[in-house]
Amino acid sequence: MTEEQKNRFAAALLRVAGDCELLAAMASMVAEDAPEVLNNLRDQIALQDTQQVASTAHKLKGMLSTFETAGPMLELEELISSAKKGHPKDVASHFAAVEGEIEVLLNEICLLHRASSNSD
Amino acid sequence: MTTKERRPKSSSASDSVECISENKAILTQKEYGPTLMPKVLVVDDDRSIHLLAEKALAPIADVFTADTGERGLSLIRQHDFDAVLLDIVLPDQNGLALYCEIREHDRRLPVIFMTIEATSQTAIEAMQLGAFDYLAKPLSVDPLRDLVEKAIDQRKISSVPVAIAAENDLADDSSELFIGRSVSMLDVFKAIGRVSKQDVPVLVRGESGTGKELVARALYQYSHRRDEPFLAVNCAALPDNLLESELFGHEKGAFTGAETRRIGKFEQCNGGTLFLDEIGDMAPSVQAKVLRVLQDQRFERIGGNNELKTDVRIIAATNRPLEQMVKDGEYREDLMYRLNGVTIELPPLRDRAGDVPMLVQHFLNRAKRDLKKPDLEGISPETLSLLVAYDWPGNVRQLRAVIRRCVLDSVMPVIVPDVLPNEIAGRKGAIGSSMPSATAADSAGAMLPSLIDRLLEEKSTNVYSEAVEYMERYVLLRVLNATGGNQSQAAEILGITRGKLRDRISTYNIVLESGVTIKDSDK
Numbered sequence: 001m002t003e004e005q006k007n008r009f010a011a012a013l014l015r016v017a018g019d020c021e022l023l024a025a026m027a028s029m030v031a032e033d034a035p036e037v038l039n040n041l042r043d044q045i046a047l048q049d050t051q052q053v054a055s056t057a058h059k060l061k062g063m064l065s066t067f068e069t070a071g072p073m074l075e076l077e078e079l080i081s082s083a084k085k086g087h088p089k090d091v092a093s094h095f096a097a098v099e100g101e102i103e104v105l106l107n108e109i110c111l112l113h114r115a116s117s118n119s120d
Numbered sequence: 121m122t123t124k125e126r127r128p129k130s131s132s133a134s135d136s137v138e139c140i141s142e143n144k145a146i147l148t149q150k151e152y153g154p155t156l157m158p159k160v161l162v163v164d165d166d167r168s169i170h171l172l173a174e175k176a177l178a179p180i181a182d183v184f185t186a187d188t189g190e191r192g193l194s195l196i197r198q199h200d201f202d203a204v205l206l207d208i209v210l211p212d213q214n215g216l217a218l219y220c221e222i223r224e225h226d227r228r229l230p231v232i233f234m235t236i237e238a239t240s241q242t243a244i245e246a247m248q249l250g251a252f253d254y255l256a257k258p259l260s261v262d263p264l265r266d267l268v269e270k271a272i273d274q275r276k277i278s279s280v281p282v283a284i285a286a287e288n289d290l291a292d293d294s295s296e297l298f299i300g301r302s303v304s305m306l307d308v309f310k311a312i313g314r315v316s317k318q319d320v321p322v323l324v325r326g327e328s329g330t331g332k333e334l335v336a337r338a339l340y341q342y343s344h345r346r347d348e349p350f351l352a353v354n355c356a357a358l359p360d361n362l363l364e365s366e367l368f369g370h371e372k373g374a375f376t377g378a379e380t381r382r383i384g385k386f387e388q389c390n391g392g393t394l395f396l397d398e399i400g401d402m403a404p405s406v407q408a409k410v411l412r413v414l415q416d417q418r419f420e421r422i423g424g425n426n427e428l429k430t431d432v433r434i435i436a437a438t439n440r441p442l443e444q445m446v447k448d449g450e451y452r453e454d455l456m457y458r459l460n461g462v463t464i465e466l467p468p469l470r471d472r473a474g475d476v477p478m479l480v481q482h483f484l485n486r487a488k489r490d491l492k493k494p495d496l497e498g499i500s501p502e503t504l505s506l507l508v509a510y511d512w513p514g515n516v517r518q519l520r521a522v523i524r525r526c527v528l529d530s531v532m533p534v535i536v537p538d539v540l541p542n543e544i545a546g547r548k549g550a551i552g553s554s555m556p557s558a559t560a561a562d563s564a565g566a567m568l569p570s571l572i573d574r575l576l577e578e579k580s581t582n583v584y585s586e587a588v589e590y591m592e593r594y595v596l597l598r599v600l601n602a603t604g605g606n607q608s609q610a611a612e613i614l615g616i617t618r619g620k621l622r623d624r625i626s627t628y629n630i631v632l633e634s635g636v637t638i639k640d641s642d643k
Contacts, residue, residue: 015260026168
């Protein structure tokens with residue numbers, strides 16, 4: 001894990017008691033599982049299946065929150081809230097606002113995993 | 121023995137073996153062979169949470185994981201777990217519903233809920249159902265380990281036989297007054313028996329919370345007047361003029377605001393028993409009228425000319441030193457002798473610690489019934505030892521409040537020391553040692569909100585008394601400062617007697633210097 005990554009994920013590292021290895025192992029799992037969850041979310045939003053959207057977005061938020069608790073997580077919370085209320089337009093609007101940020105975060109998580117693999 | 125002492129073991133990846141494999145790694149168990157390590161189940165569909173829990177809990181427990189509610193429940197039926205970490209949102213069912221099934225299987229199993237959806241509503245619902253605790257995601261290693269360790273310890277404590285079992289049926293539904301086998305309480309019972317049927321005034325003495333009113337009620341119940349009224353008046357709760365009106369009544373137009381005639385307690389209670397609590401806090405003018413009733417059962421309403429006759433038995437109570445008050449000229453000697461012809465002295469609870477277990481049993485049974493806690497089994501031996509060892513400054517009333525609070529707060533079937541207030545469990549931050557000090561901010565009364573916050577945090581069962589004491593101390597200091605230490609003026613401004621003011625000055629160790637400066641000595 002580079003110094004830059006340690007700074008970027010300082011809060012997450014603090015939560016895992018400074019265990020870089022554990023954070024990288026968690027990153028590996030999330031990097032593997034989250035893209036599929038994100039794709040499911042996209043499909044469900046397109047189908048306006050707000051019930052499923054709420055459930056899937058909740059799962060995605062749970063996975064990503066290990067690494068980030070601000071920014072996109074707050075927007076995801078809004079998305080989940082709109083989905084629970086059955087407002088597909090609001091859901092789509094929130095998703096459009098947060099999708100890019102989620103992809104950036106996922107990329108950072110993938111890099112965290114790769115950096116760890118390379119250093120082994 | 122703490123869980124950490126049980127056996128910390130290496131937790132390398134090679135230690136793990138996959139027990140069930142469907143889709144992804146669903147169930148893994150550290151292969152330690154035969155072990156006494158506690159077992160913890162993590163039910164969550166996020167495998168990174170499984171990994172985090174395995175790493176965090178490796179030093180204290182064997183971790184099993186399940187990614188659905190169904191698999192989690194299946195494991196719970198196969199294994200004897202010591203704690204469960206349960207995600208509230210699961211792919212196949214709601215975690216709260218699963219929790220109810222777990223409770224049906226094993227109601228002593230501590231369940232800690234986890235969720236990213238940290239809403240107050242979910243937290244309240246989870247705790248109402250009886251969850252051990254509630255964790256918001258993202259999880260942190262250290263707090264997670266500490267909480268699970270606590271749950272494991274409570275599971276262990278809950279598994280030992282209880283020292284006192286909470287009964288469903290109240291075999292003995294009698295008053296708490298009659299709970300006790302100590303010599304001093306037997307003396308009280310005997311005294312009640314001796315004097316209840318005699319039509320004499322009785323003075324009940326004892327510290328606050330010892331049950332003085334209960335003695336008065338018992339005297340009434342066993343008297344010939346049991347079918348007549350029993351009325352109680354707290355003499356300290358009313359200003360002097362209102363107390364006089366309350367006791368003796370008034371005629372229409374007797375004073376401003378007296379728009380109708382009022383019948384006082386002595387008249388209402390004709391033929392019955394009148395309990396005068398805090399009799400030491402009575403103004404001299406009222407003392408004189410009460411003395412007359414005691415002597416010849418005659419009085420007049422305020423503003424009235426007609427002499428009225430009544431037949432009332434007076435039972436009085438106080439925790440104030442009447443003899444000293446007589447010496448200081450604050451209390452009528454003749455009234456004191458009239459009142460204490462028969463005196464019943466109630467011992468403080470600290471002087472009859474042997475009665476504590478019986479009282480605990482009594483209050484526990486009542487709380488179980490009143491608070492609808494059918495799963496409550498009882499109190500652990502360690503908790504009982506702490507309760508017996510405590511000195512109970514608030515006496516039986518405080519013990520009753522503590523037991524009710526413990527029953528309310530306990531999420532386990534057995535009450536363990538963790539739920540006791542700090543001052544009883546002997547933890548740091550005990551109330552007695554952290555009373556507000558006499559700093560400038562304190563004198564200004566600014567610490568009241570933080571005092572209450574702290575008492576609530578410490579699960580105090582004496583908040584009212586502590587807060588009132590703090591406020592009273594502040595009011596006295598403020599008024600005495602305003603009068604330059606002149607006690608007569610201060611008493612007038614405060615609307616209390618000089619005797620009462622002197623008593624409070626002494627109680628709060630307020631030192632008057634040079635007649636002007638008021639120094640509040642450390643308590």
